[in-house]
Amino acid sequence: MFALSIENESTVDCFLERLCSLDQDLTRHFDTKLIIDRNLTRQIVSSQADKTRPKYRWYKYKEAFSSGLVEYVLGRYGVQSGTVLDPFAGTGTALFASSALGFDADGIELLPVGQTIIEARQFASSRTNKQHLERLRWWVANKPWETSETPKEFSVLRISKGAYSEETEMLIKKYLACLESEQDEVASLLLFAILCVLESVSYTRKDGQYLRWDYRSGKKGFGKKKFDKGPIAPFSRAICRKIEEIGFDLEKPDKEASLFSPTKAKESSGKINLFRGSCLNVMPKLPADYYSAIITSPPYCNRYDYTRTYALEHAILGITDIENLRLRQSMISCTVENREKDLLSINPSWNNVIGVCDAFPLLSEILSYLHAMKSNKALNNNGIPRMVKGYFYEMACVIQECFRVLKEGGMMFMVNDNVRYAGVSIPVDLILSKIAEDIGFTIENILFLPQAKGNSSQQMGVHGRDALRKCVYVWRKSH
Numbered sequence: 125m126f127a128l129s130i131e132n133e134s135t136v137d138c139f140l141e142r143l144c145s146l147d148q149d150l151t152r153h154f155d156t157k158l159i160i161d162r163n164l165t166r167q168i169v170s171s172q173a174d175k176t177r178p179k180y181r182w183y184k185y186k187e188a189f190s191s192g193l194v195e196y197v198l199g200r201y202g203v204q205s206g207t208v209l210d211p212f213a214g215t216g217t218a219l220f221a222s223s224a225l226g227f228d229a230d231g232i233e234l235l236p237v238g239q240t241i242i243e244a245r246q247f248a249s250s251r252t253n254k255q256h257l258e259r260l261r262w263w264v265a266n267k268p269w270e271t272s273e274t275p276k277e278f279s280v281l282r283i284s285k286g287a288y289s290e291e292t293e294m295l296i297k298k299y300l301a302c303l304e305s306e307q308d309e310v311a312s313l314l315l316f317a318i319l320c321v322l323e324s325v326s327y328t329r330k331d332g333q334y335l336r337w338d339y340r341s342g343k344k345g346f347g348k349k350k351f352d353k354g355p356i357a358p359f360s361r362a363i364c365r366k367i368e369e370i371g372f373d374l375e376k377p378d379k380e381a382s383l384f385s386p387t388k389a390k391e392s393s394g395k396i397n398l399f400r401g402s403c404l405n406v407m408p409k410l411p412a413d414y415y416s417a418i419i420t421s422p423p424y425c426n427r428y429d430y431t432r433t434y435a436l437e438h439a440i441l442g443i444t445d446i447e448n449l450r451l452r453q454s455m456i457s458c459t460v461e462n463r464e465k466d467l468l469s470i471n472p473s474w475n476n477v478i479g480v481c482d483a484f485p486l487l488s489e490i491l492s493y494l495h496a497m498k499s500n501k502a503l504n505n506n507g508i509p510r511m512v513k514g515y516f517y518e519m520a521c522v523i524q525e526c527f528r529v530l531k532e533g534g535m536m537f538m539v540n541d542n543v544r545y546a547g548v549s550i551p552v553d554l555i556l557s558k559i560a561e562d563i564g565f566t567i568e569n570i571l572f573l574p575q576a577k578g579n580s581s582q583q584m585g586v587h588g589r590d591a592l593r594k595c596v597y598v599w600r601k602s603h
């Protein structure tokens with residue numbers, strides 16, 4: 125099937141016609157479920173709505189959704205009690221927001237950056253006392269790293285080497301050395317604080333697929349356009365501000381008003397539990413029929429490489445180049461470098477859902493088209509067909525596990541974007557919803573934002589602007 129090549133324009137047209145017709149069939153199938161939801165703003169489905177919200181503002185995880193979204197979907201779909209799961213927990217927004225509403229919450233996260241942030245925040249909220257806060261104030265007043273003599277080396281990753289000026293790098297090393305002599309609680313807060321400021325004191329900017337380098341880094345090979353990220357914060361100022369912000373939020377009682385449930389913050393928060401690792405390995409070990417709701421946002425099928433964009437943080441956390449590469453391969457396939465995973469060796473019972481994917485006409489047609497475009501050298505990267513296939517097959521296995529672990533009547537909410545490759549819009553929302561339906565979910569809604577999203581400038585330049593839906597899928601487990 126994949127040996128096809130595109131000999132002429134009419135072959136492309138035939139492909140496009142078939143893709144269009146299959147897409148229309150599926151759109152008709154979900155016609156009554158696809159609805160615009162005006163409450164879903166760009167701010168609420170991203171971290172922007174939490175920019176100033178205490179605790180959520182500490183670490184700016186660009187791929188996060190907001191706590192308001194969690195409150196909104198739980199309220200709108202009447203989830204009242206029980207345990208919430210997020211298999212792609214990131215920095216734990218779903219966990220902290222649902223815990224504040226009284227739910228227990230379990231999360232699974234693969235990357236050390238997310239794991240460390242979740243654990244530090246959990247630790248900060250549950251174990252910080254007046255002495256710890258006093259100690260943080262001492263750090264800000266005395267800046268021990270400025271006078272320390274002993275730097276502590278940290279990992280040098282190939283992709284983050286040279287990210288700081290010499291002065292900043294030395295201050296970071298001394299800061300790391302100083303925090304080692306603190307008690308665990310304070311050291312954990314201080315380590316978390318430095319993760320929050322690394323980008324702002326570096327020559328880099330997180331840019332989805334990779335780290336973008338400011339011209340001041342002296343790195344060569346940036347083409348004609350020089351990138352200037354604007355002011356680079358001096359280390360001492362940035363870290364003092366962050367420590368102050370953390371201390372300030374921890375001193376306040378935990379009763380911030382929320383966007384969608386101003387009175388709902390519960391007296392007692394639910395318990396939070398984090399599983400470290402890939403959800404492909406962890407989920408099969410979770411109990412069946414247990415969770416009341418799943419709220420999640422997987423990586424999108426958009427080539428964003430978290431192991432590159434979070435390299436500064438991973439270096440500080442002691443991750444080596446080899447470990448970072450391993451993490452990249454363990455992620456849900458979302459980069460062109462992901463190799464195919466042997467899903468059946470992870471869990472033989474995914475056989476059925478793999479069959480669902482194999483027999484899915486639109487998915488097969490998209491993959492054939494991408495392979496044909498690859499043979500025709502018409503893709504800007506040859507890894508795209510493998511990534512797209514891996515994405516849907518792996519997500520199908522995750523969805524099957526989500527179905528298994530949800531209670532009867534349990535709800536699943538997933539934030540995701542549609543994507544476009546080689547001029548073809550891939551309706552990720554419809555494809556994943558159809559897979560979910562075939563597994564047994566009832567598709568309640570595919571809510572989408574009033575303002576659809578464009579795609580990369582590269583794609584738009586070549587293929588014109590064709591808006592891509594950004595959605596929240598709402599599925600229910602009911603027989």
Ligand SMILES: C[S@@+](CC[C@H](N)C(=O)[O-])C[C@H]1O[C@@H](n2cnc3c(N)ncnc32)[C@H](O)[C@@H]1O
Pocket residue numbers: 185187188189190211212213214215216217218232233234235238401402403404420421422423424430454455456
């Ligand atoms: C879109 S982000 C989720 C952000 C999260 N909703 C938040 O608010 O912080 C997707 C997350 O999935 C994680 N991830 C990717 N592959 C994974 C896997 N196989 N198992 C567990 N987590 C994974 C990434 O590290 C990333 O943190």
